[in-house]
Amino acid sequence: QLQLQESGPGLVKPSETLSLTCTVSGGSITTSTYYWAWIRQPPGRGLEWIGDIYYNGRTYDNPSLKSRVTLSVDTSKSQFSLKLNFVTAADTAVYYCAKRSLMVRGIMKEYVFDQWGQGTLVTVSS
Amino acid sequence: DIQMTQSPSSLSASVGDRVTITCRASQSISTYSNWYQQKPGKAPKLLIYAASSLQSGVPSRFGGSGSGTDFTLTISSLQPEDFATYYCQQSFSPPYTFGQGTSLEI
Numbered sequence: 001q002l003q004l005q006e007s008g009p010g011l012v013k014p015s016e017t018l019s020l021t022c023t024v025s026g027g028s029i030t031t032s033t034y035y036w037a038w039i040r041q042p043p044g045r046g047l048e049w050i051g052d053i054y055y056n057g058r059t060y061d062n063p064s065l066k067s068r069v070t071l072s073v074d075t076s077k078s079q080f081s082l083k084l085n086f087v088t089a090a091d092t093a094v095y096y097c098a099k100r101s102l103m104v105r106g107i108m109k110e111y112v113f114d115q116w117g118q119g120t121l122v123t124v125s126s
Numbered sequence: 127d128i129q130m131t132q133s134p135s136s137l138s139a140s141v142g143d144r145v146t147i148t149c150r151a152s153q154s155i156s157t158y159s160n161w162y163q164q165k166p167g168k169a170p171k172l173l174i175y176a177a178s179s180l181q182s183g184v185p186s187r188f189g190g191s192g193s194g195t196d197f198t199l200t201i202s203s204l205q206p207e208d209f210a211t212y213y214c215q216q217s218f219s220p221p222y223t224f225g226q227g228t229s230l231e232i
Contacts, residue, residue: 046213046224046225046226046227047162047170047215047224047227048224049221049222049223049224060220062220062221064127096169098169103175103176103179105175105176105179108157108176110158110175110176112160112172112217113162113172113215114175114181116169116170117169118168118169
C-alpha cells in the first residue's frame with residue numbers, strides 16, 4: 001500500500017524559505033502514470049494546488065505563486081520536495097503532498113489526486 | 127484560471143436524507159470534474175472522478191453527474207460518517223482548481 005509522508009519545519013520566519021519533503025513508501029516514485037503534487041490549505045479555508053513533478057524532473061506549478069516555487073525529486077530516496085521562497089503570513093497553511101494518478105474511463109483519461117499524505121502545518125511567523 | 131463555484135456553502139441535513147451539492151465551472155471542462163471529502167484534521171479523500179466514476183472503496187450511496195460546466199454530487203442516504211466538507215476540483219487544465227467547499231452538517 002503506497003503511503004506519503006511530509007516532513008519539514010513547522011515554523012518559518014517571514015521572507016525566508018519554506019522547505020518540505022515528501023517520502024513515498026510502499027510503491028515506486030518512478031511509475032509512469034503518477035505525478036507527485038503539493039497542495040496547501042490555509043487554516044479554515046479551501047485547497048490550493050501548488051504544483052506537480054514527474055519522476056524525470058518535469059514540473060508544473062501554479063502561476064499564482066509568482067515563481068516562488070521550486071520542485072525537485074530524488075528517485076534514489078523516493079522523495080520529492082517543495083521550496084517556497086520569500087514566505088509571508090499568507091503562506092501559513094497545512095501542506096499536503098499527494099499522488100496524481102492516471103485514471104482511464106472509456107476513452108477518457110485524466111489525472112486525479114487519489115492519495116494524500118496526512119499534511120503538515122507550516123506557520124510563518126517571526 | 128478556471129473557477130469552480132460550489133453551492134451551497136453549508137448544508138444541514140439528517141441521517142437518511144438525500145443530499146445534492148452542485149459545482150459550476152467558469153468554462154466548459156467536459157467531464158474533468160472530481161469530488162473529494164474532507165473530515166476535520168484529515169487529508170481530502172477522492173470520492174468521484176471523471177464526473178461520475180466512483181473511486182474504488184467508496185460506498186455506492188455516493189454518485190456524481192454532469193458535464194460541461196455543471197456538476198452534481200449526490201449522497202442517496204446520509205450516514206453519520208458522511209458529515210464532512212466536500213470539494214469539487216477540475217483537472218481539465220492547470221492550475222488545477224478546487225471549489226470553496228460545502229460543509230455538510232447535522
